[in-house]
Amino acid sequence: MLIKITRDMITAEPVIKSLVIKEHGAVTTFMGTVRLHNEGRTVDYLDYEAYPEMAEEQMRAIAEEVKKKPQVEDVSIVHRIGKLKVGETSLIVAVASKHRREGFDACLYAVERIKELVPIWKKEVWNEGAEWVRSKGA
């Protein structure tokens, strides 16, 4: 289980490698990347801010909750903060499970819990302004 908030670029491989696996079977990974368009605006960049200590605690609590689901072996969550350009990755969630369907369900559930609970905020900056984004929820 790797839980991390970082200002550096993030890639899938170290997150997948961090999973502690006894039984193997399936690894499901989700990566959220910055979109060029949002609600009709062309995004220049996003600026992510966190309450880092609490965000890490919440991420860990979500990972522990998801890890208790049937078939799930381990969960890792890494979130990048700071300025992110279009196409860069803000979030990586990796789930090891014994079978694939439970892995997909667990990974999607983890992403939805993160968007709901973790104190991280993104400000969308485009050429004519900037705005804190309100999550549309899970």
Added chain:
Amino acid sequence: MLIKITRDMITAEPVIKSLVIKEHGAVTTFMGTVRLHNEGRTVDYLDYEAYPEMAEEQMRAIAEEVKKKPQVEDVSIVHRIGKLKVGETSLIVAVASKHRREGFDACLYAVERIKELVPIWKKEVWNEGAEWVRSKGA
């Protein structure tokens, strides 16, 4: 779109990097790894055999089919064949989509189509014997 059958070790990063993305949003990745236990037996290794030309054509057809789904941007599929030890990765499917739910659905669907259609066979080798595995289907 990367479609490949290989005897070499496979990792997620090059498969994810192969995705051609215009709109970004989400990348969902599935990795199938060799399990230590299957139906009560302790697996020594698996030996994957393919009808390589047809398997690649089928994988490409599945990727093209999945790419046509709403929100899906690109799909890559890589399958390893030959002898694989416990914990090694046999299959990687990566899907780029505009939103996460469609990405998860498309990735799971692609894996199920692969297991149903692609002419690849695995032989399970354990300490007291060996057997061609019959897929339990999608």
Added chain:
Amino acid sequence: MKVHARYFALYRERVGKNTDDYELPEKATVGDLVGAVMKRYPAFCPNPSQTVVAVNRVYVDHAHPLKNGDETAFIPPVSGGA
């Protein structure tokens, strides 16, 4: 008693600073703290009864009793993830 307050994102921009300290009467609740913040920064939040607050990094409701030295945080709607 004295509690420490942290502001994030939209709230941080509205108050123009990251942190504050508040002197509150004994037995004050989170609701009382929200009242004190609104008094100091009337434009802080249009819907103070809905403001999400964490105490010592845990989400709590407005009836939650505060104690001296607590770290409180004002959490605007979150938007992490993808």
Added chain:
Amino acid sequence: MKVHARYFALYRERVGKNTDDYELPEKATVGDLVGAVMKRYPAFCPNPSQTVVAVNRVYVDHAHPLKNGDETAFIPPVSGGA
């Protein structure tokens, strides 16, 4: 006419080779080919009418007409993926 046959996995092990050629009458179908294989290798398949066959890398049914030079393949139940 002559068609080329490829055997994989379980079928390959049962016949002890990767490939064969079959000489078939004009207008022969995949079903006729399956019959010829069963004649050459009686233990090939317990359920010949269910045998999955590809012609030139495409799955076909047993009524599919063959032509000279076709590459046929006998496809035991697949088990790729995870």
